Amino acid sequence: MISNNVTGSEKPxxxxxxxxxxxxxxxxxxxxxxxxxxxxxxANALMAGTSDTVKRNILSHERPMLEHSLRKEIRRRTNINHTL
Known part of the structure; x- marks a missing residue:
């Protein structure tokens, strides 16, 4: 049986x-x-400036997880820049 559901390991x-x-x-x-x-x-500025093509590829239930991951990655990258 073929399923279109995304498994938990694929979501991240x-x-x-x-x-x-x-x-x-x-x-x-x-x-x-x-x-x-x-x-x-x-994160809000980046989400607002995201292209329509990318926005269409974001599923509605993924948006909160995406925003959280985006903030987390921004923190990580800015902390790396401050330590260099």
Whole structure:
């Protein structure tokens, strides 16, 4: 039987891919300066600026997990930049 359901182990991979696509080529230092280093503001700005093609590929139930993962990755990348 063929199923179109996404299994639990595939969800993080899909979310990680979407986060990578959204963050691809984004100058985080400039984004941080524009948003006062507010991770929530940075994530909101990125989600608002995401292309319609990517937005159509985000399933409605994935959005909260995607936003959380995006904030987490922004924190990780900005912390790496501060330590270098």
């Amino acid at each position: 991979v899909r979310i990680n891919r979407l986060v990578s696509v959204i963050l691809n080529g984004v100058p985080l230092n400039r984004l941080a300066a524009q948003n006062g280093n507010d991770v929530y503001g940075m």
